[in-house]
Amino acid sequence: MSNQKAEIVDVIANLFRRRGYDGVSLGDISAATGLGKSSLYHHFPGGKEEMASTVVEQAASNMQAFVFTPLMAGDSLESRIDGMISSVTGIYGGGDDPCLLASLLSSDENGPLAERAGELIRLWADRIANALRAEGIERKEARRxxxxAVALIQGGLITSKAFDSGEPFKEAMATARTVLLAR
Amino acid sequence: MSNQKAEIVDVIANLFRRRGYDGVSLGDISAATGLGKSSLYHHFPGGKEEMASTVVEQAASNMQAFVFTPLMAGDSLESRIDGMISSVTGIYGGGDDPCLLASLLSSDENGPLAERAGELIRLWADRIANALRAEGIERKEARRxxxxAVALIQGGLITSKAFDSGEPFKEAMATARTVLLAR
DNA sequence: GTCTATACTAGGATAGAC
DNA sequence: GTCTATCCTAGTATAGAC
Known part of the structure; x- marks a missing residue:
């Protein structure tokens, strides 16, 4: 994907994650990107749905780079978990920005977008479990x-939105850390 | 509110909580309730927005009856927390049904619906904190x-949706219970 | 690759009969 | 209190010039 297109996708992602799939119109996207509707169809012949699926795939790629990779990189479980938490805190603006996956999981009921978003959330939980298993934690407990941890991240984002403050998210992350590092 | 109207509101609530505000059309509501669009406007002169706000106020009333009241009713903190968890598990179908408040908080960005939904979520956290304070837990810790606990409930619902299973929600509730009953 | 112009449909809302 | 019919706007999408 070209750099310019990645930027466009990024702008669209920020719309979808804040307002959900149905809450964003092509007019909104046109205004936010500065591109006319027809230009958007040049980049995304499949229309709004292709815009959304492209956005999700970019999110998948970002998760790989910024969340899953740190989970396998550090030289101790603690540093791996802290690496993930640091990345996640950045991605969600310290709790101020909603999660694209959660947003699409909820708004596109039973559609292919929701299915893909759910798949990525499951993958996330699985990657964390793998990091724990590598430290000798038993399979089922690691999965649990x-x-x-994913529930705490997502719930932290919702409560942070309700309180209009990053504090609940940070507390949830601290709790997730404790849960993941417990002996 | 008449019994019949409460039933209509209930049907509408189930649409909004599954698809969000923007994901539900008047046509959907008409089909689900069996009422023509004009009949809907007879019951809700303010249109879709009044339908949603009515739904939220019914949710507020349900929370008072089924969540806040149990939190003050039992004769021990343990029974109070268990009472709330039992009610909440019922309301969310064991993790299978999304939360209306979270749904509207996310889909109606910055609108009055989101504001009210956020207010109720904050109230919920506050009521739990009050129950803990009554047991001598320090103010800030009770609030935390x-x-x-609310984050665990909401995150449990999202992960349950992603996994298409009530299990994550139940695990999150068990964790919430542990957190709330810790000495 | 972007634009203007234009279909066409769906969505929200109203009028007025019964 | 519900219906049919209708209006109007917003939304998705396409055609075709530049």
Whole structure:
């Protein structure tokens, strides 16, 4: 994907994650990108749905680079978990920005977008579980904690939005850290 | 509110919580309720927005009855927390049904609906904190735990949706219970 | 690769009969 | 209190010039 197109996709992603799939119109996208509707169809012949699926795939690629990779990089479990938490905190603006995957999972009920978003959330939990298993934590317990960590991240984002403050998200992240590093 | 109207509101609530505000059309509501569009305007002169706000106020009333009341009713903190968890598990179909408040908080960005939904989520965390304070837990710690419990509930719902299973939600509720009952 | 212009449909809302 | 019919706007999408 060209650099310019990646920028366009990024702008569109920020619309979808804040307002959901149905809450964003082509007019919104046109205004935010500065491109006319027809130009958008040049880049995304499949229309709005292709815009959204492209956005999700870029998110998948970002997760790989900024979340999954740190989870395997550090030289201790603690540094791996902290690496993920640091990346995640950045991605979500310290709790101020909603999660694209959660947004699409909820707004596109039963559609292919929701299915793909769900798949990535499951993959996320799985990657965390793998990091724990590599430290000798038993399979089922690792899986349980991975899912719990993702739940804390997502719940932290929702409560942060409700409180209009990054504090709940940060507390949730601290709790996730404790859960993941517990002996 | 008449019984019949409460039933209509209930049907509409189930649409909004699954698809968000923008994902539901008047046609959808007409089909789900069996009422023509004009009949809907007879019940809700303010249109779609009034339908949604009515739905939210019914949710507020349900929370009072089924969530906040149990939180003050039991004869021990443990029974109060268990009462809330039991109610919440019922409301969300064991993790299968999304939260209306979270749905509207996310889809109606900065609108009055999102503001009211956020207010109710904050109130929820506050009510939990009050229950803890009544047991002698220090103010700030009680507040922290209340918010964390709400985050676990909301995050549990999202992960349950992603996994298409009630299991993540139930694990999140068990964790919330542990957090709230910790000495 | 972007634009103007234009279909066409769906969505929200109203009028007025019964 | 519900219906049919209608209006109007916004939304998705396409055609075709530059």
């Amino acid at each position: 904690r991975g899912i719990l | 735990r209340g918010i964390l």
